[in-house]
Amino acid sequence: MTGHTARIANRSRGRALGRRVAAGFLYSLGLPFLLLVIWAVASTSSTNRFFPGPLTILEAFRETWIGPAFVDDVLPSLYRLALGIAASIVVGVAAGTLIGLFQWLRELLEPLLEFFRAIPPPVLIPVMMLLLGITDTMKVAVIVFGAVWPILLNTIDGVRSTDSVMSETADSFQITWWERLWFLVLPAASPRIMTGVRQGLSVALILMVISEMFASSAGLGYRIAYFQRNYLIAEMWSGILLLGLVGVLLAATFGVVERRVLRWYHGIREVNRA
Amino acid sequence: MHVLSIRRPRSLRKVLLGVVGLTGFLVVWQLIPTLGLVNSEYLPYVTDVLARLAEELRDLAFWRRLGHTMTSWAIGLTVATLAAVVLGTIVGLVPFLRRATHTVVEFLRPIPSVALIPLAVLVFGIRMQAALLIIIYASFWQVFVQVIYGVADVDSVARDTARSFGLTRRERLSHLVLPTALPYLMTGVRLAAAVALILAITAEMVIGNPGLGRMIELSRSAGDAVGLYALVVVTGLLGLLVNLVFRFIERRSLSWHQSVRGEEVL
Numbered sequence: 001m002t003g004h005t006a007r008i009a010n011r012s013r014g015r016a017l018g019r020r021v022a023a024g025f026l027y028s029l030g031l032p033f034l035l036l037v038i039w040a041v042a043s044t045s046s047t048n049r050f051f052p053g054p055l056t057i058l059e060a061f062r063e064t065w066i067g068p069a070f071v072d073d074v075l076p077s078l079y080r081l082a083l084g085i086a087a088s089i090v091v092g093v094a095a096g097t098l099i100g101l102f103q104w105l106r107e108l109l110e111p112l113l114e115f116f117r118a119i120p121p122p123v124l125i126p127v128m129m130l131l132l133g134i135t136d137t138m139k140v141a142v143i144v145f146g147a148v149w150p151i152l153l154n155t156i157d158g159v160r161s162t163d164s165v166m167s168e169t170a171d172s173f174q175i176t177w178w179e180r181l182w183f184l185v186l187p188a189a190s191p192r193i194m195t196g197v198r199q200g201l202s203v204a205l206i207l208m209v210i211s212e213m214f215a216s217s218a219g220l221g222y223r224i225a226y227f228q229r230n231y232l233i234a235e236m237w238s239g240i241l242l243l244g245l246v247g248v249l250l251a252a253t254f255g256v257v258e259r260r261v262l263r264w265y266h267g268i269r270e271v272n273r274a
Numbered sequence: 275m276h277v278l279s280i281r282r283p284r285s286l287r288k289v290l291l292g293v294v295g296l297t298g299f300l301v302v303w304q305l306i307p308t309l310g311l312v313n314s315e316y317l318p319y320v321t322d323v324l325a326r327l328a329e330e331l332r333d334l335a336f337w338r339r340l341g342h343t344m345t346s347w348a349i350g351l352t353v354a355t356l357a358a359v360v361l362g363t364i365v366g367l368v369p370f371l372r373r374a375t376h377t378v379v380e381f382l383r384p385i386p387s388v389a390l391i392p393l394a395v396l397v398f399g400i401r402m403q404a405a406l407l408i409i410i411y412a413s414f415w416q417v418f419v420q421v422i423y424g425v426a427d428v429d430s431v432a433r434d435t436a437r438s439f440g441l442t443r444r445e446r447l448s449h450l451v452l453p454t455a456l457p458y459l460m461t462g463v464r465l466a467a468a469v470a471l472i473l474a475i476t477a478e479m480v481i482g483n484p485g486l487g488r489m490i491e492l493s494r495s496a497g498d499a500v501g502l503y504a505l506v507v508v509t510g511l512l513g514l515l516v517n518l519v520f521r522f523i524e525r526r527s528l529s530w531h532q533s534v535r536g537e538e539v540l
Contacts, residue, residue: 027373035378050396107291112299118513120472122479123487123506126494130316130502206386213391213480221388228392236396240389247384 052234057241060234065242069223077220078246080136081208084143088200092148093193096155097185106156117153121146121203122210134215139208146207147200154196158189191265194258201250209243220246318500326504340512343485346402347474350409354470355463358414362421367451372422383419387412387473391480405477405485412473413466417459424458425451457528464520471516475509486512 036054043053052060065074099105124145132138162185170184186193212221224239259266300320307314330336365371387408394404428451436446478487486509493502 028377031374031378032381050393104291107288108295108298110288111292111296114517115510115514118468118517119506119510120475120513122472122476123490123509125479126490126502127506129494130499131312202384202386205384206388209386209388210476210480213388224389224392228396231396233396236392240385240393243389244381244385247386248381251380251384 050233052237056234057237061238061241064223064235064238073218073220073223074242076136076218077208077212080139080219081143081204084140084147084208085201085204087140087144088147088151088204089197091144092151092196092200093155093186096152096193097159097181097189099152100156100159100189101185106160113149113153117149121207125207125211125214129215138215139211142211143204143207147204150199150203151193151196154192154199155189158192159185161192162188187264191262194262198254198258201254202247205243205247205250315499318503322500323503323507326500327507330504330508339484339486339489340508342402342483343474343478343487343512346405346409346477346483346485347470350406350474351413351463351467351470353406354410354413354466355417357410358417358462358466359421359459362418363425363447363451363455366422366425366455372426379418383415388476388480391477394477395481400482402483404481405474405483408477409470409473413470416466416469417462420458420462420465421455424455427458428454460524460528464517464524467516467520468513471513 039051040053040055043051043056099109121142125142128138128142128145132141166184166188167180170180175183208219209221209224212219213225216222220239220243224236224243227233227236227239303317303320306312307317307319365375390408390411391404394407398404398407432450433446436450441449474485475487475490477483478485479491480487482488482491486505490502490505490509493499493505
């Protein structure tokens with residue numbers, strides 16, 4: 001008898017789960033699907049050539065980006081982006097930790113940092129072109145110069161806000177400087193560092209695109225601007241779509257990394273909330 | 275009084291150190307071309323740049339360009355904020371909408387706004403509307419996301435209390451939702467103001483509608499390094515001003531709240 005009820009209970013639970021999955025599916029894909037249909041219908045009935053239908057764009061996407069263009073334009077762009085992000089994180093965290101640890105250094109540099117952070121990063125593209133010429137180094141330098149500020153400033157704040165009880169405990173246990181940095185200061189600052197990295201990522205992506213629109217003969221940004229100048233509308237849209245995909249992938253990757261790095265932190269917050 | 279007397283030497287020290295840092299930077303900048311580390315054609319003397327800056331500030335054409343930039347900045351920021359507040363409140367308050375729009379928001383938000391520049395040029399040509407499209411798109415998401423978070427953050431006990439006291443929908447909006455969401459909203463607007471300025475200048479550089487950004491691009495193509503550096507300094511000061519003003523507004527409007535919730539929201 002128990003087996004029978006259990007089977008029924010199982011089945012209804014299974015059905016409820018199935019319904020929830022279906023609902024989640026519907027919720028997450030319903031609106032995008034609806035919007036695509038509306039777009040498709042609108043594009044077939046209108047004569048505006050600037051807005052081709054989704055199928056045309058998809059076709060253009062396949063023809064434009066899958067093939068040699070992926071190796072010639074997309075990969076170099078992504079390579080520069082990755083290089084720029086990596087350099088920003090290294091420079092931002094190292095300098096931020098140093099500045100955050102010493103109060104006099106912080107006070108010495110604060111007005112300068114505020115000023116440099118306030119410069120709109122794309123403005124530095126012409127400056128970097130003067131200093132470094134039209135090279136890959138210049139593009140990476142532009143990315144670093146834009147993306148490093150949120151990381152740097154958040155690291156400074158994070159290092160400063162190390163829990164005072166913990167640092168006093170560390171003092172009384174006489175841990176070495178390196179241990180202190182590695183086991184106390186950096187973990188304490190890591191939630192803020194990750195916030196900074198997230199802000200830095202979107203700046204880096206923007207700068208990757210603009211630096212290529214300005215001074216390049218290859219790369220994603222250059223391609224999109226080229227398509228626009230030559231009135232290749234569907235191809236241009238496919239480029240925008242590709243950039244959107246890169247942005248989404250970047251955000252998703254960051255989400256995974258952040259969850260891993262900050263697992264302990266989210267755990268503590270969960271416990272505190274409960 | 276006692277507290278004041280302690281605090282003053284510290285803040286004096288802070289100002290002094292800040293001035294030392296700034297002066298040090300200017301001296302290093304001056305020394306680099308003087309010592310020939312970098313050709314002064316590429317990195318001009320700081321004295322020349324500052325002189326040019328003073329010259330620009332007396333020039334009416336400069337102020338007109340600044341006016342163009344700040345106009346598109348202000349229009350873009352206002353439109354984006356209004357749209358984001360209205361849509362964010364509606365979406366944030368209705369769970370059905372929040373779930374249904376999640377995917378679309380998560381896909382549209384990371385699209386770098388500059389990717390839309392070619393589209394904007396095609397549709398609007400070299401005009402301010404093209405720049406506005408970019409500015410609004412970028413700053414909209416900053417505010418929208420914060421408003422959604424803020425509206426969803428209403429304390430459940432407070433909400434139930436309000437309901438059992440029979441507050442009307444409008445009363446609940448103004449006494450419950452607004453005060454909860456305001457800190458989030460102010461953070462969003464402050465971030466959006468900075469982003470809008472960046473994109474206003476970027477759009478002028480790339481699209482070529484009149485403003486500071488186009489002037490920067492023109493100085494570059496004319497090989498006028500001094501003018502270019504002077505304009506970069508101007509944009510930095512402008513960004514600094516925008517940051518300071520919005521931080522001040524934020525602190526002013528949240529004086530009752532700042533201690534409760536920090537800026538860490540996202």
